[in-house]
Amino acid sequence: MTKAEQFYAGQQNLLAKYDAQSKQLMLDAMQFDDVLGEHFTLPEMVYLLRNAYKERITHHDVLGENKMRTNTDPTSGFCLITTYLIYSMTGGDKVWEIHGARPLHWWLVHKQTNKIFDITYSQFKPELLNNLYKNGSPFVAPDEQFMDMLKQKAHTLAHRAGLE
Helix, strand or coil, X not given: CCHHHHHXXXXXXXXXXXXXXXXXXXXXXXXXXXXXXXXXXXXXXHHHHHHHCCCHHHHHHHHCCCCCCCCCCCCCCXXXXXXXXXXXXCCHHHCXXXXXXXXXXXXXXXXCCCCEECCCHHHCCHHHHHHHHHHCEECCCCCHHHHHHHHHHHHHHHHHHCCC
């Protein structure tokens, strides 16, 4: 097997695992039955976002990267943008609290059940992820300029994923 064939086979294995994780996340999203988006259900959002992360154009338009990150999970770099996007599309602070382990990772905590919802979790090993969740704290925006940039990136991600 050539090196190119080995690389391609490895990528297929990574994406198969990623797609299985995406299916499980869609099932997990169904447990939040009080989360209603205006145009999309939470499982639909998960499906569309997780597929968008696999596209080079999404990485370019949202993260400003000309190449996709190699040997990493497709969600790498999207956690705060995705967390904010889902937060803003599904009820904001009435439903969720954004938590993070600055600057490494961000996720949602459902206010009613205290359950974590994190569609970009797959970029981390379980031991590290559990540590991040344990030591995370609520998100505090540094300033208005940061929030404007975050909103713009979230809008771009929504567009790339077909949510707008």
